[in-house]
Amino acid sequence: MITVDEALERLFALVKPLDTEEVPLIDAAGRVLARDVTAMRDQPPFAASAMDGYAVRGAEVAPGAIFAVIGEAAAGHAYDGAVDPGQTVRIFTGAPLPKGADRVIIQEDVAREGDRITLGQSPESNDNVRPAGCDFRKGQTMTAPRRLRPADIALLASMNIPFVPVRRKPQVALISTGDELVMPGETPGPDQIIASNTFGLKALLEDHGARARVLPIARDTIRSLETAFDLAQGADLIVTIGGASVGDHDLVGRVAGDLGMDRAFYTVAMRPGKPLMAGRMGDAAMIGLPGNPVSAMVCGHVFVVPMISAMLGLGATPAPRHTARLAAPLPANGPREHYMRARITPRGILAEDRQDSSLLSILAHAEALLVRPVRDPARAAGDQVEYLPL
Amino acid sequence: MITVDEALERLFALVKPLDTEEVPLIDAAGRVLARDVTAMRDQPPFAASAMDGYAVRGAEVAPGAIFAVIGEAAAGHAYDGAVDPGQTVRIFTGAPLPKGADRVIIQEDVAREGDRITLGQSPESNDNVRPAGCDFRKGQTMTAPRRLRPADIALLASMNIPFVPVRRKPQVALISTGDELVMPGETPGPDQIIASNTFGLKALLEDHGARARVLPIARDTIRSLETAFDLAQGADLIVTIGGASVGDHDLVGRVAGDLGMDRAFYTVAMRPGKPLMAGRMGDAAMIGLPGNPVSAMVCGHVFVVPMISAMLGLGATPAPRHTARLAAPLPANGPREHYMRARITPRGILAEDRQDSSLLSILAHAEALLVRPVRDPARAAGDQVEYLPL
Numbered sequence: 074m075i076t077v078d079e080a081l082e083r084l085f086a087l088v089k090p091l092d093t094e095e096v097p098l099i100d101a102a103g104r105v106l107a108r109d110v111t112a113m114r115d116q117p118p119f120a121a122s123a124m125d126g127y128a129v130r131g132a133e134v135a136p137g138a139i140f141a142v143i144g145e146a147a148a149g150h151a152y153d154g155a156v157d158p159g160q161t162v163r164i165f166t167g168a169p170l171p172k173g174a175d176r177v178i179i180q181e182d183v184a185r186e187g188d189r190i191t192l193g194q195s196p197e198s199n200d201n202v203r204p205a206g207c208d209f210r211k212g213q214t215m216t217a218p219r220r221l222r223p224a225d226i227a228l229l230a231s232m233n234i235p236f237v238p239v240r241r242k243p244q245v246a247l248i249s250t251g252d253e254l255v256m257p258g259e260t261p262g263p264d265q266i267i268a269s270n271t272f273g274l275k276a277l278l279e280d281h282g283a284r285a286r287v288l289p290i291a292r293d294t295i296r297s298l299e300t301a302f303d304l305a306q307g308a309d310l311i312v313t314i315g316g317a318s319v320g321d322h323d324l325v326g327r328v329a330g331d332l333g334m335d336r337a338f339y340t341v342a343m344r345p346g347k348p349l350m351a352g353r354m355g356d357a358a359m360i361g362l363p364g365n366p367v368s369a370m371v372c373g374h375v376f377v378v379p380m381i382s383a384m385l386g387l388g389a390t391p392a393p394r395h396t397a398r399l400a401a402p403l404p405a406n407g408p409r410e411h412y413m414r415a416r417i418t419p420r421g422i423l424a425e426d427r428q429d430s431s432l433l434s435i436l437a438h439a440e441a442l443l444v445r446p447v448r449d450p451a452r453a454a455g456d457q458v459e460y461l462p463l
Numbered sequence: 464m465i466t467v468d469e470a471l472e473r474l475f476a477l478v479k480p481l482d483t484e485e486v487p488l489i490d491a492a493g494r495v496l497a498r499d500v501t502a503m504r505d506q507p508p509f510a511a512s513a514m515d516g517y518a519v520r521g522a523e524v525a526p527g528a529i530f531a532v533i534g535e536a537a538a539g540h541a542y543d544g545a546v547d548p549g550q551t552v553r554i555f556t557g558a559p560l561p562k563g564a565d566r567v568i569i570q571e572d573v574a575r576e577g578d579r580i581t582l583g584q585s586p587e588s589n590d591n592v593r594p595a596g597c598d599f600r601k602g603q604t605m606t607a608p609r610r611l612r613p614a615d616i617a618l619l620a621s622m623n624i625p626f627v628p629v630r631r632k633p634q635v636a637l638i639s640t641g642d643e644l645v646m647p648g649e650t651p652g653p654d655q656i657i658a659s660n661t662f663g664l665k666a667l668l669e670d671h672g673a674r675a676r677v678l679p680i681a682r683d684t685i686r687s688l689e690t691a692f693d694l695a696q697g698a699d700l701i702v703t704i705g706g707a708s709v710g711d712h713d714l715v716g717r718v719a720g721d722l723g724m725d726r727a728f729y730t731v732a733m734r735p736g737k738p739l740m741a742g743r744m745g746d747a748a749m750i751g752l753p754g755n756p757v758s759a760m761v762c763g764h765v766f767v768v769p770m771i772s773a774m775l776g777l778g779a780t781p782a783p784r785h786t787a788r789l790a791a792p793l794p795a796n797g798p799r800e801h802y803m804r805a806r807i808t809p810r811g812i813l814a815e816d817r818q819d820s821s822l823l824s825i826l827a828h829a830e831a832l833l834v835r836p837v838r839d840p841a842r843a844a845g846d847q848v849e850y851l852p853l
Contacts, residue, residue, distance in 0.1 A: 098647050099677060102666035116823070117656060123821070148754075149642030149683070151654040167643055167754065169654045209824045223670065223763075224853065227663025227756060228827040231656070235648030252539030253557055257488050258625030264541040264559045266507060266621070273617025276492035280613065287489060293539070364557065366617060373613075431513070433506070434599045437618040463614065 074342040076447070077375060077410050081391055083339065084351055084376055087358040090386035091243060091309065095236040102226050104239035105282060105385040106217040112232040115206035119169040122146070122177045124201045127190055128156060128164040131176035134196055142188045146171055161190060170202055177201035218386045220282070243384040245278050245285040246305035246357075247271040250316040250325055251364060252293045269433060270314040270362075270369040277373050283310075283381045291325075298328040302354070309384060311357050312377060313350075315364030325361055326350050334359060342409045342447060345430030346372040365430040371412050371442060374461055394444065394459040397422040403452045406445035414439035415460060422460055439463055464732040466837070467765060467800050471781055473729065474741055474766055477748040480776035481633060481699065485626040492616050494629035495672060495775040496607040502622040505596035509559040512536070512567045514591045517580055518546060518554040521566035524586055532578045536561055551580060560592055567591035608776045610672070633774040635668050635675040636695035636747075637661040640706040640715055641754060642683045659823060660704040660752075660759040667763050673700075673771045681715075688718040692744070699774060701747050702767060703740075705754030715751055716740050724749060732799045732837060735820030736762040755820040761802050761832060764851055784834065784849040787812040793842045796835040804829035805850060812850055829853055 075083075093107040122128065129140055140161035146152035148167035156162055156173035164170070164177055179201060182193045209232065219225065221237070229237060247270075254268040255261045268290055275285040286308070291301035293316070305311045316325035329352070330336055336352035336359075346368035350361030358380070362372045374392055383389045400421035403413075413424040414432075417440045424443050425435050441460040452458065465473075483497040512518065519530055530551035536542035538557035546552055546563035554560070554567055569591060572583045598621070605619065611627070619627060637660075644658040645651045658680055665675040676698070681691035683706070695701045706715035719742070720726055726742035726749075736758035740751030748770070752762045764782055773779045790811035793803075803814040804822075807830045814833050815825050831850040842848065 098662060099665065102669065114651070117821070118651070119654065121821075123819075147642070147683075149644070149652075149654055167641070167656075203819065203821050207819070208822050213824075215827075221666075222827075222853065223663045223666035224760060224823065224827040224829070226666045227659040227760060228823045230647045230659035230662040231756065231823050233647055233651075233657045235646075251557070252537070254539070256625075257620045257623055261504070261508070261623075262539075264509065265539055266557075267504075267623050269617040269620035272488060272620040273613045275489065276611075276613035276616045279492065293537075366621065370614060370617060429513075429593065429597070431507070431511075431593050432598050433614065433618045433621050434603075437605075437612075437614040439614070463612065 074340045074408075077341060077343050078391065080339050080341045080349060081376065081379060083337070084360065084380055085383055085389035087351060087353055088310070088380050088384050091241045091384050093238050094241050095238055098226065098229055098235055098237055101221050101229070101237040101239060102223065103282065104221055104237070105387060106215065106219040106221060107238045107240045107386060108217045109214040110229065110232070110234050110237065112209050112211055112213045114233055115211050116208040116231050117203055117205060120205050121203045122164045122166055122168050122170060122201060123203050124177055124179045125165050126177045126179040126201065127161045127183055128171055128174035128177050129161045130156060130158060130173060131200060133158060134176060134178065134192065136192060136194045136196070138192045140190050142185070142190060144171075175200065175202065218388070220387070240385045242282060242284045243309045243381050244307060245283045245310045245312060245381075246288055246308035247274055247285055247312050247314070248288045248291050248301045248305060249314045250291040250293065250298065250301070254290045256290065269366050270364070273366070273370050274312065274314070274373050274377070277370065278377060278381055281378045281381050282385050293324060295324065295328055298324055299332070302329065302332055305357070308357050310380065311354065311359040313359070313361045314369050316361070329354060329359065329361075343375070344409045344411045346375075347409070349376070366433045367414070367430040367436050370436060374442060374463070375412065392461050395462055396457050396459055397441075399452055399454050399456045399458055401454050403445070405451045406447070406449040408447055410447050411445035412442040412461070413445060415441045415443040417441055421454070422458060464730045464798075467731060467733050468781065470729050470731045470739060471766065471769060473727070474750065474770055475773055475779035477741060477743055478700070478770050478774050481631040481774050483628050484631050485628055488616065488619055488625055488627055491611050491619070491627040491629060492613065493672065494611055494627070495777060496605065496609040496611060497628045497630045497776060498607045499604040500619065500622070500624050500627065502599050502601055502603045504623055505601050506598040506621050507593055507595060510595050511593045512554045512556055512558050512560060512591060513593050514567055514569045515555050516567045516569040516591065517551045517573055518561055518564035518567050519551045520546060520548060520563060521590060523548060524566060524568065524582065526582060526584045526586070528582045530580050532575070532580060565590065565592065608778070610777070630775045633673045633699045633771050634697060635673045635700045635702060635771075636678055636698035637664055637675055637702050637704070638678045638681050638691045638695060639704045640681040640683065640688065640691070644680045646680065659756050660754070663756070663760050664702065664704070664763050664767070667760065668767060668771055671768045671771050672775050683714055685714060685718055688714055689722070692719065692722055695747070698747050700770065701744065701749040703749070703751045704759050706751070719744060719749065719751075733765070734799045734801045736765075737799070739766070756823045757804070757820040757826050760826060764832060764853070765802065782851050785852060786847050786849055787831075789842055789844050789846045789848055792844050793835070795841045796837070796839040798837055800837050801835035802832040802851070803835060805831045805833040807831055811844070812848060
């Protein structure tokens with residue numbers, strides 16, 4: 074048996090960051106920035122008014138001071154002249170501050186009569202000016218790698234970056250194997266069940282930046298598995314589910330080996346999801362997950378999502394863990410790292426009573442995988458533990 | 464001035480849950496379940512082996528007991544006969560348990576010679592059987608509303624639900640207004656800036672289940688605004704950015720009113736993002752956001768995302784808040800609810816030093832909006848506060 078971290082190291086050795094492509098900014102949300110991008114301009118490009126009001130020379134501001142209104146500046150429409158002593162320009166939010174002016178008196182502090190304004194008795198002290206470049210300067214960078222969030226997209230727009238260099242999305246082919254499986258919508262025979270893992274894994278991996286294809290179910294025959302691997306061509310990562318251990322009915326490893334996969338079997342010290350197969354087949358990395366629904370999804374979180382992140386250039390690191398207090402005590406853990414389905418309650422994190430790896434209904438209601446380290450001693454309510462959010 | 468909660472109430476009054484559509488399960492991830500769905504079958508549909516091993520009558524298990532192997536059961540291939548006393552069936556994980564058998568001895572506990580097996584000296588006590596229906600029963604429901612996560616998709620597959628009733632995605636039209644704006648990739652004039660709000664809001668609203676279109680920038684003319692509203696036709700929600708207050712250059716409200724919008728202006732007691740316009744125009748709800756980049760994005764989080772959630776049938780509730788400890792003290796807050804850009808540090812949540820509503824670079828690096836209630840007193844490091852995650 075190897076540890077989860079050792080298994081991850083071997084999986085990371087199978088993948089590397091994918092190449093870069095340029096996508097329009099409008100399509101860049103959620104993508105991973107592949108190289109630093111540089112602002113094309115200062116923002117704001119000029120000193121700008123932060124309010125609707127009157128632009129004046131700050132030194133002249135005094136209670137009751139009077140100014141002659143000589144023009145107007147609006148956003149997108151600068152006032153071309155200069156503000157001389159005793160003068161003011163009507164100004165609106167976002168407009169460039171006219172030459173000579175260095176302060177904006179908000180309109181609420183002003184009485185206007187014709188082309189003359191009189192300041193109130195206590196004009197506020199704020200200058201209401203945004204200096205040029207106060208948000209960012211030309212040449213300032215957004216640094217890669219970075220998964221682009223909505224505010225990043227807004228910032229890239231503001232930097233005038235119409236096309237964004239991002240990592241290509243990892244293409245994943247998902248193959249479930251087994252004579253017992255039929256697709257949703259089909260009528261299963263009396264000894265059959267519905268294929269669910271590929272559907273759940275597609276949703277999971279696409280949430281993390283992959284593009285996943287669900288291939289037809291491979292039957293427990295050499296021919297059927299060969300066809301499935303053939304259909305997987307073009308993928309960066311092939312994920313098989315089921316048939317990955319070394320039992321009599323587990324053909325996947327044999328067929329993959331015959332097709333040139335330099336493969337390895339790992340018995341990982343974890344619950345659920347012990348057996349794992351991994352290797353490279355041509356241009357693709359391959360990972361074989363156990364067939365139990367919960368095992369497959371947990372291995373998706375623990376192994377496949379970090380592989381996707383590594384392919385996206387985000388680094389070869391385990392899935393980030395959070396911490397929480399236990400809502401109830403837990404018995405000592407055995408020799409395998411245990412990923413317990415759990416809920417986050419106001420009293421803390423609470424492991425579900427039923428942890429069998431066949432129970433998708435429990436997984437669907439869980440909010441976290443509570444991680445019990447190998448040989449973790451019994452824990453009391455209130456103890457701090459780590460978890461992966463679901 | 465009205466409170467944020469009062470503004471939200473008025474906005475919720477403008478929208479209602481959208482109609483339902485059926486989508487293929489493979490496309491249902493992230494969508495919102497619109498009505499309860501019912502399992503079409505028990506899972507597992509039969510008592511199944513949880514391990515590779517030998518199916519026996521449990522009462523006969525004893526150290527060194529001997530059984531005759533009469534057949535084999537694999538996943539998808541049941542053994543048709545019954546297991547009589549003294550008999551066993553070779554069985555693999557997921558296979559239906561043959562009649563008569565009620566326990567599976569794992570292969571590691573068995574010595575096999577020809578068609579005979581001998582149990583070891585201490586066979587484990589587990590029966591290694593998954594009872595029929597232990598995951599879920601036929602008729603069991605997944606209850607709506609529910610935003611479908613990866614494990615839900617797997618569970619729906621397992622329930623044999625090939626098409627899923629979900630809420631239609633709210634169609635949002637995003638209109639930025641102002642003569643000062645140009646699109647990313649264009650060359651701005653000396654008094655112009657790049658439109659960024661529509662790009663950031665599209666990413667934000669699509670993250671929350673909407674489909675958003677960025678319309679061409681509307682200029683500060685009646686004709687240009689009329690064209691923009693015309694292009695917005697078919698939207699469930701029209702979002703304008705900029706020109707929503709009552710200043711001299713704010714035409715949006717006037718044009719929307721002329722086009723039949725029953726509008727209201729709200730001065731909301733919040734920072735940033737004070738002025739808000741809202742109403743209904745034909746079949747669409749409309750909301751006008753302030754033009755400052757950070758104000759627009761904060762109002763997107765505080766007002767527009769909850770409107771989208773309401774349209775998706777998830778209820779009319781404010782954006783959910785988290786709690787954290789302050790990493791550093793904060794001065795007393797004024798008469799407006801303040802959404803401070805903040806980072807989550809190991810020591811707690813830390814408000815950024817610079818909070819001006821024009822600073823997109825600060826927003827892009829922030830991880831949270833720290834919420835200061837109206838007239839919140841000064842707070843010390845370690846005090847518990849609420850925040851919206853970004």
